[in-house]
Amino acid sequence: MYFEIIGEIEEIETIAIGGKIRDIMRLQRHFGTARWRKLKGFAMVKLQNDRMRKAELHWYEAHGIGRKKMKIKRFLD
Secondary structure, three states: OOEEEEEEEEEEEEEEEHHHOOOHHHHHHHHOOOOOEEEEEEEEEEEOOOOEEEEEEEEEEEOOOEEEEEEEEEEOO
């Protein structure tokens, strides 16, 4: 699903770090070895059909690599 983040991500919270991440081996293989974290937060998103909705987002992030594999977990409105 394609979407665009509108504004800032709020209430960012760490879900898992390093070995506690299920996909840690895939992340390291595709993007490199780093201190990976799985995070969640809330933001307004613009969907493909131009609708704007508030959503809970999940993504992986590592220092020097940035945000990867961002997805909408659920809509809040």
